[in-house]
Amino acid sequence: MSHYLLRRLLLMIPLLIGITLISFTVIHLAPGEPTDLQTQMNPQASGDLQARLHKNYGLDKPLHQQYLLWLQRLVKLDFGDSFAQDNRPVRDKIAERLPVTITLNLLSLATILLVALPLGVISAVRRNSLFDRATTVLVFTGFAMPSFWLALLLMDWFGVRLGWLPVSGLKSLGYEYLSFSGQIFDRISHLLLPVFIAAIGGLAGFSRYMRSNMLEVIRQDYIMTARAKGLSEGVVIYKHALRNALLPVITILGLSVPGLIGGSVIFETIFAIPGMGKLFYDGVMMRDYPLIMGVLVIGAVLTLVGNLLADLSYALADPRIRQGG
């Protein structure tokens, strides 16, 4: 097992270098440069500013040298300084945004699991019932609905008309002066709408997935055996069937790991949440190469780690795979 783990970890290194090389090349292929955006269409900018900025950012060197320099810094876990006007270290900019995005994504993932798994199980057990059909319609409506539109409607309804929930942001003005319980309440009330909106789109996928897994498992011989033994229906479904149906969900969870740091631009824009999505989007629009590369590298590492985790936990959970490997 440890040999397998080591091999997988070592294999990740060339894979990661390959990913960064391709990303680096592709973002430099995109037309436009960071310096254009700072100097152009500005009557005050003098002629040699472009050249000065070029030198400042190291953009005057050939591309392969730029890549090697970047790689050298990366080895020391230094993502470099952003090309945006603030010139801040990319690491700081990402660290500032990451907690918010991870919190929101964890909460919405938990919400999705809490709602979607029971929905899927019940739909499978009562296949083609009214409940099954109704949830199908419901989750697919949620999936198909443009989230920004739903978000605006809910913000208008709960925020403006009823005045129950705050419209946007993460904290109220004067949050510092609230009592501890008041702060918690304030946080929760700000998170309710965003988490609901983030979760509603994901319900369809997970609940459908759970439903089909469950249907598959229920047809298996060992379920029939369990029933034949005279076990109650509850024990059959929730003990024997559910455990087996949950196995593939582990894979999906592993693949969700990189998604935890990704944010949706539209979602963050609507709710005025300073998260990773907006940071990355603005970085791309500004051709802020160090920032783009920083976010991509973290994403790539998490994807690789997520894959590995999924494989490992699958092996741990399922004896058949463990023996086969």
Next chain:
Amino acid sequence: MRWVSLLTLLWLTSCTQDASLLGLDDSIDESPAFGDTFIEGSIGDASTLLPVLASDSSSSQINGLIYNGLVRYDGQLEVVGELAESWDISADNLTITFHLRTNVFWHDGVPFTSADVLFTYQLYIDPETPTAYAESYLQVKKAEAPDPYTFVVTYAQPYAPALLSWGMAVLPRHLLSGKKITESPLARRPVGTGPFKFVEWQGGEKIVLEANRDYFAGSPYIKRYLFRIIPDTSTQFLELQTGGLDFMSLSPLQYDRQTDTLAFRRLFNKYRYLSFGYTYLGYNLKRPMFQDQRVRQALSYAIDKQEIIDGVLMGHGEIATGPYKTDTWVYNKNVPRYAYNPQKARQLLAEAGWQDNDGDGVLDKNGARFQFVIVTNQGNDQRTKAGEIIQRRFRDIGIDVQLRVIEWATFLKEFINPGNFDATLLGWTGGPEPDQYEIWHSSKTGPRQLNFIGYKNAEVDALLEKGRRTFDQQQRKKIYDRFQQILAEDQPYTFLFIPEALPAVASRFHGIEPMPAGIRYNFEQWYVPQALQKYSR
């Protein structure tokens, strides 16, 4: 003494405030009082709070409250002293001597002196400083600080925009000297001399400032200033309605249709005034089809500008006839106008040789069809909509026009820089200074320069050169009147419209007096009467 000034202020404001609109009874004491928080929404975060490095509007907005220049504009767009109490301009117009205020302190308590001004100037012209604002300071031949409260600059040639260029923010020498400017911590924790002091900045979320009680021109009334970053304007509008914002710029649709309720008018005051900036359709004069003046005039006749203003801005704008705002001293109202007239457009095109010879509905000349592409940048809805309206009007007179909307960085790199476009729909934002040298002078047609349409006119060149060397306003007016006349005849751009700014401000804020400069010029004088104050901390 303090009482007298308060009383005059009260008298002034009571003339302009309509108490009935606020739904208040008269018993409330409306005298200026210190306190409360002003919350403003912005679609973008600031990038750096060092004005020398900043070039985005969010940063400028905050920097304007934290720092001072030597001079500034007042509400009437006249130049008045800020850190400079007064100034003398030598008879040959080459030397400006600024007499600085002696009672100014940096927010950390260190006195402000002419050494700070000299340091700031040197910082701007330092080749190591990546600033976008070096141009006007590179015109300076010599700058000196003979004593702590005198600053003297000498120019090689008379330079009319000189005085205004000293409106740039003066930076603290004692905190920046000898350090690399791009690594200064002041970019995140600024120290200025201005009416507001920095408190905190949470990236992507908010920037908080508080009143500088020791401000040399008197403390502002508003105690705290909160700059909230809300990237979506629909969300901003919802926040405004719930009281989460006290100020936002409304869209024409919001201004006309969504805020015309009694409840909104009780809580907010709406203002409207012409903004500094115009939208235009610029023709690439290196393309043969646009080289004929009659063709450009015909295109201007073919566009119904009022239709665009009504359709895109819901009437909240004025027709532009040149590069200047219609309510400024430099504006020439007697230039040729191009009222919508498709017959005239067809006639001018026929004179230039463009006719529909093959009967396919599109004009042609020597076998070539009259077709071209208008390019504009993504993300500006007004430009895209205006482009669609123009496209239809051009088709009406037999010109086949395509509209392409392109992401900004790509737009600059692939189309504007290499001059690879037929016509482009863009806008310029200006200020009260009429110098237009960078945009229209024939020496500015090179790559990455602003005369990217390639406009070359010897008389315009001479006028622009003379204009920036002339100090007397009456003489300048004559020069720029002629300049506008030539532009209007030549139509290198079809000048389209000047949009209105449409801000809404919570009605508890008093002391707002709309002027040609807008409403923000006297922000330090805004106040909330004690009884109406919303935030106590």
